[in-house]
Amino acid sequence: xxxxxxxxxxxxxxxxxxxxxxxxxxxxxxxxxxxxxxxxxxxxxxxxxxxxxxxxxxxxxxxxxxxxxxxxxxxxxxxxxxxxxxxxxxxxxxxxxxxxxxxxxxxxxxxxxxxxxxxxxxxxxxxxxxxxxxxxxxxxxxxxxxxxxxxxxxxxxxxxxxxxxxxxxxxxxxxxxxxxxxxxxxxxxxxxxxxxxxxxxxxxxxxxxxxxxxxxxxxxxxxxxxxxxxxxxxxxxxxxxxxxxxxxxxxxxxxxxxxxxxxxxxxxxxxxxxxxxxxxxxxxxxxxxxxxxxxxxxxxxxxxxxxxxxxxxxxxx
Numbered sequence: 001x002x003x004x005x006x007x008x009x010x011x012x013x014x015x016x017x018x019x020x021x022x023x024x025x026x027x028x029x030x031x032x033x034x035x036x037x038x039x040x041x042x043x044x045x046x047x048x049x050x051x052x053x054x055x056x057x058x059x060x061x062x063x064x065x066x067x068x069x070x071x072x073x074x075x076x077x078x079x080x081x082x083x084x085x086x087x088x089x090x091x092x093x094x095x096x097x098x099x100x101x102x103x104x105x106x107x108x109x110x111x112x113x114x115x116x117x118x119x120x121x122x123x124x125x126x127x128x129x130x131x132x133x134x135x136x137x138x139x140x141x142x143x144x145x146x147x148x149x150x151x152x153x154x155x156x157x158x159x160x161x162x163x164x165x166x167x168x169x170x171x172x173x174x175x176x177x178x179x180x181x182x183x184x185x186x187x188x189x190x191x192x193x194x195x196x197x198x199x200x201x202x203x204x205x206x207x208x209x210x211x212x213x214x215x216x217x218x219x220x221x222x223x224x225x226x227x228x229x230x231x232x233x234x235x236x237x238x239x240x241x242x243x244x245x246x247x248x249x250x251x252x253x254x255x256x257x258x259x260x261x262x263x264x265x266x267x268x269x270x271x272x273x274x275x276x277x278x279x280x281x282x283x284x285x286x287x288x289x290x291x292x293x294x295x296x297x298x299x300x301x302x303x304x305x306x307x308x309x310x311x312x313x314x315x316x317x
Contacts, residue, residue, distance in 0.1 A: 058096050058177060069097045078108035082121055089128070099129035100177060106138055118142045126164070131175035133168040137197045140164035144204045158205050165201040168194055196225040196234075203237055215241035232262035236272050243279065252279040 060066040068091065072084035085101035092098070102125035109117035122139035125132065143161035147154050172191050199222035206215035219238040226234065239254035255276040262269035 058100065060097060061092070061095065065092050065095055065097070068092070069095075069101065072101050073104060076108070078105050078112065078114070078117065081105040081108060082117070085121075085124070096129075099125045099132060099135070102128065103132065103135050106135060110138065115142050115146045130167070131171040132177060133172050133175050133194050133198075136164045136168035136171070137194050137201070140168065140201045141197055144201045147208070158208060161201055162205050165198040168198045192225045192228075196222050196231075199225065200234060200237075203241070207237060207241060210244070212241045212244045216245065230257070230261045232258045232260075232266075232268045232272060235261065236268060236275065239275050239279075243275070248279055248283050252276065252283065255279055
């Protein structure tokens, strides 16, 4: 399952459970019984007990606010839901429920591959709650994958993508909106999906900026977070970064893994074969003069060019 779907699942469960409540919430955020890691990673040793996740609990200020939220949340057309979220925000400008409505609209637009609207609604969600990793990582990924060299605002878009991706990482343990008693296993899987997506986005921005050392670091982190469900596109991007650093054995190893995990007939598979062949030919040839080796020509695929992690929610079985 793609990370986007996993994240969206967690989000829907959390918000649906809240939308079904008919009275304002008065709970305080649940606290974990043990300190959370500050590294951003939620991986735990096999067999280790999962501690209850820290999370936010939504609160409605009145019955009228709750009813307006429920009516908007139940809409399934993204344009109508976005309009309802705008109306709700106008009527309840300080409500904690503004961000969840825009986040749901964002995910509905994502299902129809409307990238511009994903960014628009995601930005609204972030403005209402700057700490929720789901809209942060969705907007970051959408900006990174849709930015082109010809865009006049390319640098601003990439800077925003990096900022949002890093914020998703920084708030992974405290910013999620979850049900009152979430399943720790599913939450941990959702967090890994969000982190995969965030580090992948940082790696994409690094590749665009030709900062290949940083790209290697971030893509290796994305690969580590998705180790239970390897993604070919991550290994392919890593191979391109290593290739540009003239780390040819490592680049070939990454290309081999990209080909191993790529689904048949996908662009990722075709690009992995091209990269593998290029590196094999390069390494088998007589070593040229220092600095004469041409740079990698295999394009680093965008998230929508192959089956790669692209969205947050809780793991479904």
